[in-house]
Amino acid sequence: MKARAIVYSVFITGLSAGASLANITLDFNVNAVYSGSGGRQIVGQDWLQFNFSVDGSGTVSLDAETGSANANVQTEVNLWDSPDVGTVTDSRMFGESFQLTATATDQSGTDYANIYLQGDHSGVIAIQGTNAGRIDGAGSTSSGPEFLTWTLTSNSTDVVLHFSQWAFGNADANSDMRVQDLDTTNDFNNIGLSGTFDLSGMSVSSHIGGDFLSLFTKSHNTV
Numbered sequence: 001m002k003a004r005a006i007v008y009s010v011f012i013t014g015l016s017a018g019a020s021l022a023n024i025t026l027d028f029n030v031n032a033v034y035s036g037s038g039g040r041q042i043v044g045q046d047w048l049q050f051n052f053s054v055d056g057s058g059t060v061s062l063d064a065e066t067g068s069a070n071a072n073v074q075t076e077v078n079l080w081d082s083p084d085v086g087t088v089t090d091s092r093m094f095g096e097s098f099q100l101t102a103t104a105t106d107q108s109g110t111d112y113a114n115i116y117l118q119g120d121h122s123g124v125i126a127i128q129g130t131n132a133g134r135i136d137g138a139g140s141t142s143s144g145p146e147f148l149t150w151t152l153t154s155n156s157t158d159v160v161l162h163f164s165q166w167a168f169g170n171a172d173a174n175s176d177m178r179v180q181d182l183d184t185t186n187d188f189n190n191i192g193l194s195g196t197f198d199l200s201g202m203s204v205s206s207h208i209g210g211d212f213l214s215l216f217t218k219s220h221n222t223v
Contacts, residue, residue, distance in 0.1 A: 041118075054094055058091075062081055101150065113128060127147075149215075151204065162203045164202075166179060173193050177191055186201070
């Protein structure tokens with residue numbers, strides 16, 4: 001699975017639905033030297049965290065970090081840093097910060113799993129299992145189903161991220177993917193080897209306890 005071009009709209013809870021304040025793009029590039037089963041790098045049972053800060057004029061910067069001790073992973077994640085990933089127009093967000101964290105689970109969804117970075121299709125985030133370069137489905141012999149789950153925290157109580165797109169690579173052409181938050185599900189069937197899909201109704205909030213957004217493979221497939 002590849003989350004290469006996820007776009008977020010950030011807004012303050014209480015504003016009208018049309019009052020989105022920013023568009024933020026994350027691009028998880030991984031050096032091609034880490035392609036294939038022999039090149040992929042293990043993050044381990046650790047997180048990938050994306051720390052966003054809004055300055056006094058509304059520019060959103062990104063500091064990506066990981067709990068992994070793998071020096072190659074640390075180098076790749078640090079390359080995701082950017083002084084400008086979007087612009088906020090509402091002054092109420094100036095000076096705010098928020099954190100988006102990715103973790104992996106397998107089996108029942110309660111056990112932490114190893115995250116991998118792989119250089120195919122310019123970079124993929126995957127989970128160790130039957131195929132450590134993909135997110136395996138329920139029919140996986142060793143670990144499925146596997147879930148890549150995103151949670152949001154902030155120094156404010158009213159930040160919401162709306163996910164509008166996700167992109168993937170290194171997939172099985174016949175795989176069926178599901179993207180799900182607390183109350184909405186988007187399904188994508190026979191997705192192909194790589195591509196980008198729009199999302200509808202997907203969001204995660206910093207002020208709703210237990211809120212999350214999760215990506216996983218449906219049925220017996222692997223992706």
